[in-house]
Amino acid sequence: MTTAPWRDPALPAVARVDDLLSRMTLEEKTAQLYGVWVGASADGGGVAPHQHDMTADHSDEAWAELITHGLGQLTRSFGTAPVDPALGAQALARAQRRITEAGRFGIPAIAHEECLAGFTAWRATAYPVPLAWGAAWDPPLVEEMARRIGDDLRAVGVHQGLAPVLDVVRDPRWGRVEETIGEDPYLVGTIATAYVRGLESAGIVATLKHFAGYASSAGARNLAPVRAGLREFADVTLPPFEMAVREAGPRSVMAAYTETDGVPASADPELLTRLLREEWGFTGTVVSDYFGIGFLHTLHRVAGTPAEAAHAALAAGIDVELPTANCYGRPLLDAVRSGQVPEELVDRAARRVLLQKCELGLLDEDWSPEPAAPVELDSTGNRILARRLAEESVVLLDNPDALLPLAPDTRIAVVGPRAADALAMLGCYSFPSHVLTHHPGVPTGIEIPTVLDALRTELPDAKVTFAPGCDVTDPDTSGFEEAIARTAEADVCVAVLGDRAGLFGRGTSGEGCDASDLALPGVQGELLDALVATGVPVVLVLLTGRPYALGRWDGRLGAVVQAFFPGEEGGPAVAGVLSGRVNPSGRLPVSVPREPGGQPWTYLQPPLGLAGEVSNLDPTPLYPFGHGRSYTTFAWEDGTGGEEPAEIGTDGSYDVSVTVRNTGDREGAEVVQLYLHDPVASVTRPDVRLIGYQRVELAPGEASRVTFRFHTDLSAFTDRSGRKVVEPGALELRLAASSTDVRHTAHLTLTGPVRVTGGDRRLRCEAEVSG
Numbered sequence: 001m002t003t004a005p006w007r008d009p010a011l012p013a014v015a016r017v018d019d020l021l022s023r024m025t026l027e028e029k030t031a032q033l034y035g036v037w038v039g040a041s042a043d044g045g046g047v048a049p050h051q052h053d054m055t056a057d058h059s060d061e062a063w064a065e066l067i068t069h070g071l072g073q074l075t076r077s078f079g080t081a082p083v084d085p086a087l088g089a090q091a092l093a094r095a096q097r098r099i100t101e102a103g104r105f106g107i108p109a110i111a112h113e114e115c116l117a118g119f120t121a122w123r124a125t126a127y128p129v130p131l132a133w134g135a136a137w138d139p140p141l142v143e144e145m146a147r148r149i150g151d152d153l154r155a156v157g158v159h160q161g162l163a164p165v166l167d168v169v170r171d172p173r174w175g176r177v178e179e180t181i182g183e184d185p186y187l188v189g190t191i192a193t194a195y196v197r198g199l200e201s202a203g204i205v206a207t208l209k210h211f212a213g214y215a216s217s218a219g220a221r222n223l224a225p226v227r228a229g230l231r232e233f234a235d236v237t238l239p240p241f242e243m244a245v246r247e248a249g250p251r252s253v254m255a256a257y258t259e260t261d262g263v264p265a266s267a268d269p270e271l272l273t274r275l276l277r278e279e280w281g282f283t284g285t286v287v288s289d290y291f292g293i294g295f296l297h298t299l300h301r302v303a304g305t306p307a308e309a310a311h312a313a314l315a316a317g318i319d320v321e322l323p324t325a326n327c328y329g330r331p332l333l334d335a336v337r338s339g340q341v342p343e344e345l346v347d348r349a350a351r352r353v354l355l356q357k358c359e360l361g362l363l364d365e366d367w368s369p370e371p372a373a374p375v376e377l378d379s380t381g382n383r384i385l386a387r388r389l390a391e392e393s394v395v396l397l398d399n400p401d402a403l404l405p406l407a408p409d410t411r412i413a414v415v416g417p418r419a420a421d422a423l424a425m426l427g428c429y430s431f432p433s434h435v436l437t438h439h440p441g442v443p444t445g446i447e448i449p450t451v452l453d454a455l456r457t458e459l460p461d462a463k464v465t466f467a468p469g470c471d472v473t474d475p476d477t478s479g480f481e482e483a484i485a486r487t488a489e490a491d492v493c494v495a496v497l498g499d500r501a502g503l504f505g506r507g508t509s510g511e512g513c514d515a516s517d518l519a520l521p522g523v524q525g526e527l528l529d530a531l532v533a534t535g536v537p538v539v540l541v542l543l544t545g546r547p548y549a550l551g552r553w554d555g556r557l558g559a560v561v562q563a564f565f566p567g568e569e570g571g572p573a574v575a576g577v578l579s580g581r582v583n584p585s586g587r588l589p590v591s592v593p594r595e596p597g598g599q600p601w602t603y604l605q606p607p608l609g610l611a612g613e614v615s616n617l618d619p620t621p622l623y624p625f626g627h628g629r630s631y632t633t634f635a636w637e638d639g640t641g642g643e644e645p646a647e648i649g650t651d652g653s654y655d656v657s658v659t660v661r662n663t664g665d666r667e668g669a670e671v672v673q674l675y676l677h678d679p680v681a682s683v684t685r686p687d688v689r690l691i692g693y694q695r696v697e698l699a700p701g702e703a704s705r706v707t708f709r710f711h712t713d714l715s716a717f718t719d720r721s722g723r724k725v726v727e728p729g730a731l732e733l734r735l736a737a738s739s740t741d742v743r744h745t746a747h748l749t750l751t752g753p754v755r756v757t758g759g760d761r762r763l764r765c766e767a768e769v770s771g
Helices: 012-023 026-031 060-069 085-102 129-138 139-157 173-180 183-199 229-236 240-248 269-279 294-299 308-317 330-337 344-361 380-393 451-458 480-488 522-534 571-579
Strands: 073-075 112-113 205-211 252-255 285-288 396-400 411-415 463-467 492-498 538-544 559-564 634-637 645-650 655-664 668-677 687-700 703-711 725-728 730-735 742-751 764-771
Touching: 012 344, 026 060, 026 330, 026 344, 060 073, 060 085, 073 085, 085 173, 112 205, 112 252, 112 344, 129 139, 129 183, 129 269, 129 380, 139 183, 183 205, 183 240, 183 655, 183 687, 205 240, 205 269, 229 240, 269 308, 269 451, 294 308, 308 330, 308 344, 330 344, 380 559, 380 571, 411 451, 451 463, 451 492, 451 571, 463 480, 480 522, 492 522, 492 703, 522 538, 538 571, 559 571, 571 645, 645 655, 655 668, 655 730, 655 742, 668 703, 687 703, 687 764, 703 730
Parallel strands: 073 112, 205 252, 252 285, 411 463, 411 492, 492 538, 538 559, 645 742
Antiparallel strands: 396 559, 634 655, 655 703, 668 687, 668 730, 703 764, 730 742
16 A cells, blocks of 8 residues: 555655645645634633634534534633543544544644643643743743643643733733733743743644734723834834744744734734744744634624635735634635635645644654543642742732741731632633633632641641631622731731632633723722721732732831732742742732822833823832842842943944842842843833843852843844844943842943844843852
């Protein structure tokens, strides 16, 4: 028996796919361009926007008919309902067997799942959310987490993960801030790139999202229009995606829902083809966000029919319609047959899909859908890593009188609606918050210690009492009385406040849970006022998906601890910080505002965006980007460069160094941050912006020298003509403990002509740590 060339693993993938395409009918090619969401719910309790409007019939009869010509993707076999992982893996294998048996070529589907903060499946590890990754400032640890997530996905037969999110926070009222890594493109880019490396190293297709501009939606409303200018888009929105594409090799990109200046991303060939593929060299598949192609017709109204939407998206460069076949199915097929859509567009997308399937081994004759055994999605190793990341991500915002760590035998009143709720640890894309809310009575499937339980374990000799005080959102204040009474009896009050993650208004943080201002949700602010009024020292612990304004309590609290949905091990991590077992090392990935209004604001402001005499509104944050305290102290010594500027060319480089010494009596970690200040440029520039950082762990008395290898490419920006340029003139490199806490400045003068940078420009500032 002769093996067809497309089945021959000895041939190059391109040759195999070309042979396969030549044998396929139009129906078989279009079948590779869409997914099917077999488990989707149409009852209105969805997990995707407009799911109840857009979900098609996938009964067994419809399913059998649909897969006759093959299938591109299977949507969320594990992430739609609580399914035992071992049984789910077997069910997925059965579905794949049906697909391969039904089609003429026996090609399986690519199975994809969400994996934003861990595999979104029942009984899978719930890691800290991406905003917590940003707070840890530790890319290698995030890479290790992503590799573990990828191993778990692969073990049950999943091929593609819909993560990471590379959106840069522009307005913290936006509900999806918890899914982002922070408000700085360099921090987002470096950590997201590490995640991509980890996921891809496990053999899973990483999917960059949301490309591009989604987080800049007007008024912080989910899926609202984006009104970012050319330079903001080029210098803030795009750099994280470019870094991930160029450095980590992701094999998929997801088009954003939003439109920028009237052009929806899903119908923008300039974005999805010219920039992504021709300029950056991306060679993978572009997938739609869920129902995003249909939205060109129903929401954006740039297409009059589903067929026109399919044409626009396919021409722009979207290869796969997720999660279902509303546009790339029958509407596209009919449009091609009638001559409305060139078949070459179908061939282009199908070639990319099949090349990816070839890379994944799905075209090989010996491919098997059988899962690995046994399946354990919340292993001890996973939990250890989740604990470590949670501990590194907790930020000590303030501790003015050294109230923390707590004394081991003190009387503690734990108060607040987040103290005894396990879901307080989890973001909206964790399985318990994302799916289990629709399945009352089903257990979470993983152990999630609360702050209250963890603190009692952490301090067994302390006398700990508890009162919730209020709900997260309910205006009822009847619980204040008991909370005040418990506090009055204690030596210290630990007030655990924050968010409830949810979807589309079913929470205070998460997709579609946008905030009108940055006041603490519900009556939690009033509860905190009442606790402070007792005169008992109050430690505020925030478990949130975004920063909230805390200026109202500035100077009135004994300590402030911020944790951004720290995952299933977040309770012990927070309790460890409170007890002193953990020396806090987290640094803010987003600024914490003083006042709840006056948004949007991030630290990336030109002079007119800073406080000034022309407005009575002062946007200066209470705690700046990069801020975080420790239980030890650090001295910064012997910084290189003095007041006299060093001269380098506009294509030159310069090393800037500083020695960091632990001058305290316990081990700790400092995060050395490098910022760029450009005094004069041809367009306005942020007053400072992050261009490098290094986390350094030091024993008491130990010192390390941190050297950043700055290249002038890192000073490049988009000029008035749209070119990315390096301009001659003065620059300052600021070594700092936060965006405002500068410890040493190196002055540079760039000489020579304006230099236009290209695709080979350096995107990161390498750091070296020496003893």
